[in-house]
Amino acid sequence: MEENNNLNRKLTTASGRPYAEHENTQSVGSRGPLLLQDFILHEKMAHFNRERIPERVVHAKGTGAYGTFKVTHDITAYTKAKIFSAIGNTCKVFLRFSTVGGEKGSADTERDPRGFAVKFYTEDGNWDIVGNNTPVFFVKDPKKFSDFIHTQKRDPRTNLKSANMMWDFWSLNPESLHQVMILMSDRGTPFSYRHMDGFGSHTYSFIDKDNQRVWVKFHFKTQQGIKNFTAPEADQMRTTDMDHAQRDLVDAIDSGDFPKWTLKIQVMTEAEAKTFRWNPFDLTKVWPHAEFPLIEVGELELNELPRNYFAHVEQAAFAPSNLIDGVGFSPDRMLQGRILSYADAQRHRLGVNFQQIPVNTCPFMVNNFHRDGQMRVDGNGEDHPNYYPNSYGDIAPDMSYKEPAQELDSNVADWYNRNEGPGDNDHYTQAGDLYRKALSPQDRINLVNNIVGAMSGINGPKRDKIVNLQLCHFFRADIQLGMAVAKGLNVDVEQAMATPH
Template identity: 50%
Template sequence: MSAQFDNTAGPLTTESGAPVSNNNQSEAAGAGGPLLIQDQVLLEKLAHFNRERIPERVVHARGSGAYGTFTVTADVTKYTKAKFLSQVGKETETFLRFSTVADSLGGADARRDPRGWALKFYTEEGNYDLVGNNTPVFFIRDAIKFPDFIHTQKRDPYTGSQEADNVWDFWGLSPESTHQVTWLFGDRGIPASYRHMNGYGSHTFQWVNEAGEQFWVKYHFKTDQGIKNLTQDEANKLAGEDPDSHQRDLREAIERGDYPTWTVQVQIMPAAEAATYRFNPFDLTKVWPHADYPPIEIGKLELNRNPENIFAEVEQSIFSPAHFVPGIGPSPDKMLQGRLFAYGDAHRYRVGINADHLPVNRPHATEARNGNRDGQGYDGRHGGQKNYEPNSFGGPNETGQALWAPLQLNGQTGEWETPKHAQDDDFVQAGDLYRLMSEDEQSRLIANLAGFIAKVSRDDIAERAIANFAKADEQFGKRLATAVSELRR
């Protein structure tokens, strides 16, 4: 929580505390003359103004956030030893940042794009960050493809605009994206607000209990406000009239005491079942069907406090899936493995090596104790304490207790494809999703996809994209081909 700033006591001052005599006129060499370099107030204000922005996030740049509380509602101690999940009724402070993925900081909230779901638990064992989306799957399954994918969503290096050719060329050549693209262009592709959408950890994570037993887990956050979405026409209108629609809705709901809540559920798979499960349980382009592993409720998440300063608490907030606590750990998910490095590296570049010292990022229920010192933005919090371990001067010591259980490995190193399980392919779940939709939902999906595919300049790109949906469901492909053909006449 940030310190309160008293804006009423005493005179206006410079950053060094000297009183400012005149904040309306710069010092000049005589009336009407050029300005003087000795004017500390002018130089300080301009220099700070030039530097008051930090590099925006390459992805998830446009975001909104709020503080809240997670409350445990079910006993899960047989699955995990994490202390913040150790008893029914236990509460943990949280900070949740919502975002769009591809747009820049100045974009509009109401656009067709996945929503980021970055949740920080301020636990007594350190901060636990759960970094996911509002979809349970993603476009790719291996982190090595992530930069290429995002380049297709961003501005073309020649035209300076997002190009349909780039988007559909990549998706058509990456058939594993078919499931997520079906999600994205369906009704849930544009949530009506952050309050009216679900959140997902998306990846598979490890839980381990006190006895050392391992479980694979997927997180679901089901909105208690109900799912509400925008049509493409509604979104286009809202984005033009109120680019800040989702941020405004969240802030105003909390201001009036209408605190949004989510029911927190998990799917739990005993570790021994992973090897023979019909889908690869670590493939981010797949879900675990609920019939196989029914979600069970474990808690409630409530957002109940707005940040006081958007830049300090939302823009400078950092999240990393590598921030685990005892009882929770990673899985072999290749996208998750890449993000364990990439998120922290992005924050070290963007916010600085001491970003974890900022109030929104530092632990709230415990204290960080280590030998890391100095660097840009260091606040000297350690004083003269020794900066090495072990030491005999009362410094912190390692525990010797692993946060999570080790994984059994075998085979040779190499650039391996993701292992296939019995029903693994890139289309089966996309087809299942299409067939779950009502006729009206299918029609809107077809219209949304066709409107975008029709913008590509080459027939082969359009045909390849349509072919992927046809492999998911024959009718899906035929209807889409007809719709695109009519628009491209």
């Protein structure tokens, strides 16, 4: 067949069906939950999860440790989760830290978000909070995720990291600006895993004993204090010790200097969510602490290193779908996409029975009708029925765990542009506030220098377009930021501001 050189070729599924919506997932109303019938989302995420074997597609380089979580404050007004039923309750935890974009052999000090994934081994099952060291992310719809990660990996032609790919994507997706500014600040190069905060990032829900729902965000505040490398310091450590963060954690725990984090939450009522000036389920936005203050919950301590890295850290499998009674989902689009993709990634990477691996096994009761599959290592249900309902066994649903119904704002299913709903199209206010209010004068200088250094790698015939478009985003966030970056790149400001967008 003759090669098709038409530059306007139709976008199709793997089976050849043309389709129109590559960036927005079908939902019930502009803020409602996503629909399982949007098979494009499934195809993109399922294919993405299988692109690399056997290391993780993202978060490949990491370390982890066991520890303990202890409840120190009463939050039973918000959730009926048994772990929070009394002050002093404890459970075992496993926490895995990681870098996001690099391969297993990459350096710990790369400029990159850091994964912060916690597994709570509770009596009501394992509960996973799978987050990062940042409260926001680069995209707000899961259809965008694989495209974004491709820009952080290697160029398909050169097999090199590409500034063109990264900044081209960011310049065409202004929703990324908030996270880009965090990444380009010194927060993008933490000194160690012990000296950074962790965030659940997504909006989740709490359900109380009366089946009332509130929305919630999780924050893990380091008790060791925030400590970051500057860009030159990170570069120097990369040449000195590529495993600096891994070594720092091992040395601290081995010496009895157990790292600790304070778990805090933010709470928003359903009524407040309907009137909040931004979409409260938008992963590129934060909830201001002045309006939704942090509420202390408990303390997490890491005090035990795994005796075998591969058995525990490499085979640890986290998924946002691992919830417990009293904790639920929200219409956060990225969270809804991860409910599918993370568990699917673990089944691909470790096999369908990955939750029988010791680090992933619930230490309490597990009863289900799953049978067979690769690497089944328990009794495989022995001679008990493998179907339900049946007349022979005693496994049955417990209706006391039923979640309350969720009232939806719409009964119209369509593909809604993620950036055109009320409260969804402001990509600049929070990014500007970050620059003006959250960063010190020296932090702002370092941010500009880091941006200029990263954008200086953009080259080729599209350079001016990419640079000028990204500068427009910086100008909209803060005029002084835009001016400083433009000056560092020797760009004519009037030309940059005139770039079509």
